[in-house]
Amino acid sequence: MEDTMAEKDSAPHPFVGMWVTADGHIRQELLPDGRYDEARGRRRSAYTGSYTVTGDHIDYVDDTGFTATGDVRDGVLYHEHLVLYREGEAPTG
Template sequence: MNPTLFDEDLLKTIAAEPRRPLLFVNATVHTLDPVIGHLTGADLLLGTREIVGVGTGLHTAAEDDGAVVVDCTGLTIVPGVVENGTVAGLRRRPSDRVGTLAPGNPATFAVISGALDLEHVIWRPEQAAAIVVDGEIALVDGRRLAPTPIEPASASPADSPYLGLWIDETGFIHQELAADGRYDEARGGRPHAYQGSFWIEGDRIVYRDDLGFWAYGSFRDDVLHHAGYVFHRR
């Protein structure tokens, strides 16, 4: 277990600015997703309640995104998936099945040392370095930080209407979605900051960056929402 995963200063920062993205870096990530697979030295980026991106290279945009960085060197991140959708006793609604650690899914997972496995954490969550439920840090080194939540009772790119240049509201990010299924993103005047492939199905877009990480976004009323940014077409 890494005793400095969440020191008091880091926890205070997260509590004071709950809307800042959380970025877990340098971890071994078992996504359980058949496409993304098992990742080493990877990063996991959270929005508020969902996973925004997973893979290598995400930490290079931490400053751009204003993310709070959590160093997980030597630790493993696993999905919080057990029977009936319960996560180490921290969830109550059986219908909430967490699923894999893929972009767009709920940010619910355990951070564990190499000596622990998921089954062990399910029954002894206090032995995990941390447990995150829906993007909220629920438990750190056996100390519960959040109460148990109680819930109330693609088409091919060439055919997509969303191709073209998208620019965020500040003008900092320019993202070009091309008909060949490739995207090219400039940041702060820095060309080709990120490049990779994308897939669009309905109003959802999934990115696979050439650096190795995955991310996603959604289109609503001809506006692209991606990684906490709002883009308009130009």
Template sequence: MAKTIEETQEYLGMWVTADGHVRQELLPNGRYDEARGALESAYQGRYRIDGDHIDYIDDTGFTADGEFRDGVLYHGGMIFYKENK
């Protein structure tokens, strides 16, 4: 039986748009830190994964969501790719 993304924690790490402008790090403690262009930590908050769905609640109370599909994160009209170091 295939493991879920929560079990494998494949979502952890840095996710980046193709142009590198938006960078979102999903941390193991359930927090995220998002940079935009030269602005580090433009958004920070909590996230929760359920299956392939991710819910975000930033520290100001704004909420958003996204989906993981075939190793790609779709969020807020943007497409993120996992950065492999």
């Protein structure tokens, strides 16, 4: 069963929120309405589109039609070649 967004009056999906690379350069926000907004450096909304969640897997469709995938394992989002952490939880050092 697909889990595209939270039902009205229910808690948002646990993946909703801001995900960032360890260096903070890439910031991907998964919104509760099934949309995402990705910033790169100072470029806000560099990529936007929709996403669907199936289990721990995320399928992305960029507004230009480009597709990508991601998987959340042990609280870390592996999105194509990127490794993203919950905002404030990225490793330091």
